Amino acid sequence: MLYFSKSRIILVSLLTCFFIFIASNNILDPSKRFFNKKINLGLDLQGGSYLLLEIDNTPVIDQKLQNTTTLLRTYFKDNNIRIKNLILNDQKINFEVSEEFIEIAIDILNDENSDINPYYPKFKSHEFDIINNGNFLELSFSRQGLVELKTSSQDQALEIVRRRIDEIGTNEPNILKRGNDRVLVELPGLDDPMRIKSLLGKTANLSFRFVSNDNQDSFGVEKLKYENDIDEDFVSKRIILSGDNLLDAQPRMNNQTNETVVSFTLDRVGAKRFGKATSSGIGKQLAIVLDGKIISAPVIRDTIASGNGQISGGFTFQSATDLALLLRSGALPAPLNIIEERTVGPDLGQDSINAGMFALIIGFSLVIIFMFFKYKIFGLITNITLIVNLILLIGILTLFEATLTLPGIAGIILTVGMAVDANVLIFERIKEETKIEKNNIIAFDSGYTKSKTAILDANITTLLAAIILFFMGSGPVKGFSVTLGVGIFTTLFSVYFIARLFTSIYVSRNKNKEGLI
Amino acid sequence: MIKFNRFYNKFNILSLILILISLLLLIFKGLNFGIDFKGGTLIELRSNYSKINVKSLRDTLGQIDLGDVSVKKFGNDKDYLIKFENENKKENIIEEIKLNLDKSFGNNFDLRRVENVGPKVSSELLRSGIIAISISLAVMLIYIWIRFEWQFSLGAILALFHDVIVTLGLFSLLNLEINLSIIAAVLTIVGYSMNDTVVIFDRVRENLKKYSDIKIFDLTNISINETLSRTLITSITTLLALLSIFFFGGEILKGFSLAMIFGVVFGTYSSIYIANTVLVRLRVSQKTILKDDEKI
Numbered sequence: 082m083l084y085f086s087k088s089r090i091i092l093v094s095l096l097t098c099f100f101i102f103i104a105s106n107n108i109l110d111p112s113k114r115f116f117n118k119k120i121n122l123g124l125d126l127q128g129g130s131y132l133l134l135e136i137d138n139t140p141v142i143d144q145k146l147q148n149t150t151t152l153l154r155t156y157f158k159d160n161n162i163r164i165k166n167l168i169l170n171d172q173k174i175n176f177e178v179s180e181e182f183i184e185i186a187i188d189i190l191n192d193e194n195s196d197i198n199p200y201y202p203k204f205k206s207h208e209f210d211i212i213n214n215g216n217f218l219e220l221s222f223s224r225q226g227l228v229e230l231k232t233s234s235q236d237q238a239l240e241i242v243r244r245r246i247d248e249i250g251t252n253e254p255n256i257l258k259r260g261n262d263r264v265l266v267e268l269p270g271l272d273d274p275m276r277i278k279s280l281l282g283k284t285a286n287l288s289f290r291f292v293s294n295d296n297q298d299s300f301g302v303e304k305l306k307y308e309n310d311i312d313e314d315f316v317s318k319r320i321i322l323s324g325d326n327l328l329d330a331q332p333r334m335n336n337q338t339n340e341t342v343v344s345f346t347l348d349r350v351g352a353k354r355f356g357k358a359t360s361s362g363i364g365k366q367l368a369i370v371l372d373g374k375i376i377s378a379p380v381i382r383d384t385i386a387s388g389n390g391q392i393s394g395g396f397t398f399q400s401a402t403d404l405a406l407l408l409r410s411g412a413l414p415a416p417l418n419i420i421e422e423r424t425v426g427p428d429l430g431q432d433s434i435n436a437g438m439f440a441l442i443i444g445f446s447l448v449i450i451f452m453f454f455k456y457k458i459f460g461l462i463t464n465i466t467l468i469v470n471l472i473l474l475i476g477i478l479t480l481f482e483a484t485l486t487l488p489g490i491a492g493i494i495l496t497v498g499m500a501v502d503a504n505v506l507i508f509e510r511i512k513e514e515t516k517i518e519k520n521n522i523i524a525f526d527s528g529y530t531k532s533k534t535a536i537l538d539a540n541i542t543t544l545l546a547a548i549i550l551f552f553m554g555s556g557p558v559k560g561f562s563v564t565l566g567v568g569i570f571t572t573l574f575s576v577y578f579i580a581r582l583f584t585s586i587y588v589s590r591n592k593n594k595e596g597l598i
Numbered sequence: 599m600i601k602f603n604r605f606y607n608k609f610n611i612l613s614l615i616l617i618l619i620s621l622l623l624l625i626f627k628g629l630n631f632g633i634d635f636k637g638g639t640l641i642e643l644r645s646n647y648s649k650i651n652v653k654s655l656r657d658t659l660g661q662i663d664l665g666d667v668s669v670k671k672f673g674n675d676k677d678y679l680i681k682f683e684n685e686n687k688k689e690n691i692i693e694e695i696k697l698n699l700d701k702s703f704g705n706n707f708d709l710r711r712v713e714n715v716g717p718k719v720s721s722e723l724l725r726s727g728i729i730a731i732s733i734s735l736a737v738m739l740i741y742i743w744i745r746f747e748w749q750f751s752l753g754a755i756l757a758l759f760h761d762v763i764v765t766l767g768l769f770s771l772l773n774l775e776i777n778l779s780i781i782a783a784v785l786t787i788v789g790y791s792m793n794d795t796v797v798i799f800d801r802v803r804e805n806l807k808k809y810s811d812i813k814i815f816d817l818t819n820i821s822i823n824e825t826l827s828r829t830l831i832t833s834i835t836t837l838l839a840l841l842s843i844f845f846f847g848g849e850i851l852k853g854f855s856l857a858m859i860f861g862v863v864f865g866t867y868s869s870i871y872i873a874n875t876v877l878v879r880l881r882v883s884q885k886t887i888l889k890d891d892e893k894i
Contacts, residue, residue: 498839546789
């Protein structure tokens with residue numbers, strides 16, 4: 082079928098023009114156009130930081146189990162169920178129930194409306210698994226309970242990470258969940274991630290507690306170090322005020338002492354509590370504890386009822402700014418560890434673009450020259466197809482705002498190299514056909530028909546490889562699979578619509594010429 | 599017509615030897631895994647100070663306890679690549695290195711690229727890389743099985759194994775680094791080699807239907823010759839594209855393009871000398887494909 086209907090020719094031309102228009106967005110300024118999308122550059126091309134953070138959920142799990150232990154104790158006590166030997170050990174809660182209450186205790190824990198052991202209808206599972214062995218009961222996190230806990234701490238972590246990064250004000254950060262205990266942060270244009278890394282590395286758990294001078298009392302007191310890692314103090318475990326009660330925090334200059342401080346504003350509940358504590362504790366030292374370390378422990382001189390206060394601790398302006406930022410954006414539910422980091426400076430990114438583009442131009446030119454010498458007029462047709470193919474490929478990437486990476490550019494160059502394959506298969510087949518068939522039109526027609534299965538098979542295999550790579554690959558490599566995969570579709574389109582159109586025009590004008598190809 | 603079939607036996611022996619050597623290399627010498635798969639830290643530096651050389655850089659870095667550090671030039675005289683495993687898991691190690699370099703050489707260094715991969719992530723990446731390659735081989739096997747008969751499927755998959763193993767063997771021999779982009783290259787090689795094999799198989803099947811009196815030994819030779827010029831042209835244009843990536847695409851793409859260049863060469867060779875010889879050795883005949891048609 083070498084015949085092309087007029088409507089089809091118009092449709093193909095329009096489509097090509099449309100993609101030329103879209104592709105040109107990447108060179109011309111598209112801001113005034115109705116369609117102003119552009120190809121996104123990957124972090125490896127525009128420069129930026131990729132950070133993969135893992136949430137260390139151990140403290141959250143421990144805390145939750147600790148709370149549940151307390152809850153169990155009071156609940157059973159309130160309901161006059163005698164239990165003994167309640168201990169939390171190795172992430173398991175163990176206790177013994179007297180004979181007559183064991184059935185009731187199990188019923189309470191297995192109740193679908195249980196307050197202690199919440200039931201998740203969507204998972205058909207309780208938060209805790211219960212094993213009973215005679216009068217002994219053991220509670221541990223069920224699989225779904227653990228998933229639920231991780232998901233919720235991931236949600237919180239994501240929110241806090243977003244707030245912290247927004248506070249710093251980088252452009253268009255990308256913050257995503259990965260699995261159920263990881264957060265991925267992509268920061269385009271950021272070439273020195275030191276500050277962000279140190280900000281994300283802090284849990285920022287703030288508490289105000291009294292310093293206890295009673296060294297004998299070991300139960301309600303813990304020994305904490307100061308920021309300098311040398312001095313220590315005994316601090317009460319009872320938290321007067323935590324970071325949750327903070328409304329605002331700002332770095333300030335204290336005019337009297339000429340020291341940089343962080344001033345804070347408390348919410349109503351916090352202000353009330355703070356007022357009460359400061360009025361009853363005049364003369365005592367109030368420790369300000371951040372992530373298990375004492376920042377400072379000033380002596381209370383006066384009642385502070387306004388809900389405003391200051392934290393001093395030998396800050397530089399930078400460290401005061403960072404602490405204020407951390408306090409404003411809230412505490413992380415659990416510590417975050419950076420388990421993967423990839424940072425590319427903007428000038429390396431630009432170098433990569435330049436090198437990639439240069440390689441594309443050279444590769445493209447070499448292929449075009451080779452094809453012209455090999456096939457002359459049909460080489461020219463192939464080359465036109467190749468140019469259209471490239472425009473379509475860039476156009477589609479633009480249309481979907483795909484992310485172009487350095488391996489992605491390699492994928493485009495490789496597409497150029499492999500795209501001629503389909504045309505070559507057709508032309509070689511036609512060459513064979515012209516040996517037995519004198520009528521050029523019939524020979525061309527059967528050349529197209531007979532090469533079809535081989536072309537299809539050959540392209541599907543490459544497409545399969547690209548699809549697998551897309552799902553298994555990460556980051557820049559994914560960009561490669563995208564350009565390679567999209568390249569296959571644009572190749573097939575340009576070969577069967579563009580190249581065939583030109584071929585049919587040329588062949589129908591030279592029906593009887595011998596040695597056409 | 600070139601008599602490819604004259605050398606079927608000789609090249610089969612050669613391929614077996616190549617595979618054997620590659621396997622021995624992979625087992626005893628192993629692969630040079632980059633930080634993607636081994637974990638560790640990589641820093642790409644650019645200096646604008648002529649008196650810096652690899653030795654002075656190494657000495658400066660030696661003052662910090664980094665464990666095993668490798669310092670290499672990267673493409674030109676100004677760029678250096680530093681790699682270490684960061685076994686002590688020091689935090690802020692990059693800051694420390696930067697301070698140390700600034701102290702020794704003045705502020706003459708730019709950190710152009712920093713990559714830091716933890717042990718957990720690197721083992722995950724390695725696992726998913728191996729899974730990706732295995733899946734791709736399995737998918738190709740199934741695809742050819744659906745499109746052709748099992749003899750063809752076996753031939754194609756043996757050719758793929760050959761390409762993947764020999765390419766990796768060559769990487770082991772030359773001590774070239776295996777990173778994420780090499781996995782991408784291997785998968786693309788799988789696609790390319792398959793593509794090449796399928797085109798010839800397509801012709802073999804067509805000829806099997808056409809000529810009932812020609813033995814598979816000669817039939818494969820005819821098919822190879824008929825598709826030869828396409829095989830060569832596509833290999834050449836693909837190689838032209840790859841060579842331009844290798845020479846002009848920058849240092850980061852060097853390993854990737856090199857792996858692909860090896861792969862295209864092996865892929866072209868294997869579709870002629872492995873895939874087809876399997877058909878010959880399995881005595882594929884017109885019956886093989888007709889039986890299948892009758893089934894349908």
